[in-house]
Amino acid sequence: EVQLVQSGGGLAQPGGSLRLSCAASGFNFFTYAMNWVRQAPGKGLEWVSVVGVTGGNTHYADSVKGRFTVSRDNSKNTLFLQMTNLRLDDTAVYYCAKGVGPISRFLDHWGQGALVTVSS
Amino acid sequence: SYELTQPPSVSVSPGQTARITCSGDELPKKYAYWYQQKSGQAPVLVISEDTKRPSGIPERFSGSSSGTLATLTISGAQVEDEGDYYCYSTDSSDDEKGVFGGGTKLTVL
Numbered sequence: 001e002v003q004l005v006q007s008g009g010g011l012a013q014p015g016g017s018l019r020l021s022c023a024a025s026g027f028n029f030f031t032y033a034m035n036w037v038r039q040a041p042g043k044g045l046e047w048v049s050v051v052g053v054t055g056g057n058t059h060y061a062d063s064v065k066g067r068f069t070v071s072r073d074n075s076k077n078t079l080f081l082q083m084t085n086l087r088l089d090d091t092a093v094y095y096c097a098k099g100v101g102p103i104s105r106f107l108d109h110w111g112q113g114a115l116v117t118v119s120s
Numbered sequence: 121s122y123e124l125t126q127p128p129s130v131s132v133s134p135g136q137t138a139r140i141t142c143s144g145d146e147l148p149k150k151y152a153y154w155y156q157q158k159s160g161q162a163p164v165l166v167i168s169e170d171t172k173r174p175s176g177i178p179e180r181f182s183g184s185s186s187g188t189l190a191t192l193t194i195s196g197a198q199v200e201d202e203g204d205y206y207c208y209s210t211d212s213s214d215d216e217k218g219v220f221g222g223g224t225k226l227t228v229l
Contacts, residue, residue, distance in 0.1 A: 044220060049218060
C-alpha cells in the first residue's frame with residue numbers, strides 16, 4: 001500500500017523559511033517523480049513543483065520559482081520542499097503527491113497534508 | 121497562463137446522474153485526471169488518463185474526453201459522493217506545469 005507521511009510545516013514570519021518532508025513507503029520511490037501541491041484556505045488546488053527520479057530535473061510554478069526548492073533523498077525514500085522568503089500568500093495546506101511515472105506531473109497518491117501559516 | 125474551466129457547482133438528487141465538465145484548449149493533446157476532495161481530507165484520484173478508473177473507485181464514476189472538453193460522470197450519485205471535484209492536466213510550456221481547474225462542488229440531496 002502506497003503511503004506518504006508528511007511532516008514539517010507550522011508558523012513562519014514573512015521573509016522566513018520552513019522545510020517540509022514527505023516519507024514514502026509501499027512503492028519503489030526511486031522510480032517515480034514526486035510533486036508538491038498546495039491549497040490556500042477555502043481555495044482550490046495549486047500545483048507547486050515536481051522533481052524527477054534522480055533529483056536533477058525540477059520544475060516550479062511561477063508563484064514559487066526562485067523561492068522554493070524541491071529535493072529528494074532516494075536512500076531514505078523522502079521528499080523535501082525548502083521554502084524561503086515566505087510571503088503571506090504562501091499560507092496553505094501543502095500536499096506531497098506521487099507521480100505516475102519518472103517525471104510525471106500526473107498524480108495518483110497524496111500525503112495527508114501539512115499546514116503552513118505565514119504571519120507576523 | 122493555461123486555464124482549465126469547471127462549473128463552480130453541480131447539484132443532483134440521490135440516484136441521478138451528475139456530470140462535471142472541464143474545458144481547456146490543450147485537452148485534445150493532454151490527458152485529464154479527476155480528483156475528489158471531501159471536507160478536511162486530501163484529494164483522491166477517481167479518473168486517470170481521461171477514462172481510467174483506479175482500483176477501489178466505484179463503477180458509477182466514469183470519464184470521457186472529446187476535443188477541448190473532459191467530463192466526469194457519476195451515474196446514480198450517492199450522498200457520500202458529495203465533495204469538491206477537480207480536473208487536472210498539464211500545459212504545453214517547456215517545463216510542462218501542472219494545472220488544476222477551479223473545482224466543482226457537488227451536492228447530492
